[in-house]
Amino acid sequence: MSLVQAALAGDRRALARVLSAVENGTEEGRAALATLFPKTGRAHVVGVTGSPGAGKSTLVGRLAAEIRERGQPLAIVAVDPTSPYSGGALLGDRLRMRELATDPGIFIRSMASRGHPGGVAHATHDVVSVLDAAGFPVVIVETVGAGQAQVDVARLAHTVVLVEAPGMGDDVQALKAGLMEIADILVVNKADKPEARQTVRALQRVHQGVTSRGHHGPGAALPDEETVAGWEVPILETSAVENQGIAALVEAIE
Secondary structure, three states: OOHHHHHHOOOHHHHHHHHHHHHHOOHHHHHHHHHHHHHOOOOEEEEEEEOOOOOHHHHHHHHHHHHHHOOOOEEEEEEEOEOOOOOOEOOHHHHHOHHHOOOOOEEEEEEEOOOOOOOOOOOHHHHHHHHHHOOOOEEEEEOOOOOOOOOHHHHOOOEEEEEEOOOOOOHHHHHOOOHHHHOOEEEEOOOOOOOHHHHHHHHHHHHOOOEOOOOOOOOOOOOOHHHHHOOEOOEEEOEOOOOEOHHHHHHHHO
């Protein structure tokens, strides 16, 4: 049995080896992508992005647990900062999701950003394609802490969740021309903090009347006007630490 066949049959070690080959751009990786490409296009790719310190990793962990409660397997691609010494991922996200590691229905892959400026790594799209072909119905991509111009996640995700935390102040205005425009769902995490309501009101002012443009996903075509007008971007409150608001977020993503 070939490595690709073993990965498709559910062998996690084989899947990890295929992902490494793809991420490193080897000839074996390119051949695997060519074989797997016809099997892609079935997964719902969810991008989770936002400012550093917004609690994305903890929120993704809670999201994953809630999706598993609903009976679906899923994969998580966590794009970590690059180690200046090894060139590999610092694995901060993997450490924060360690409680998920024993669940056979969840596959977690950490990737180093390798200096790519868009919040994701250069090979993230290909890694997502492999996980899609491997049969995961949901693939969550968590970006490196993203700034205003780091919007590459919109090119590979069908649904973009923008996570913010209380106490941003005027930072909301700075986000208006960048990440705010790609968000399908806005989340104020750490909503148990007293400043949360002020952040929600600030986001409501900035985002009032804005609809998602629906231009996400690989090769996505521009939607018709009816599609654009049909999705009002919700602003949800969650507390990942307290496990509050997670079910509503999953429903919005679905």
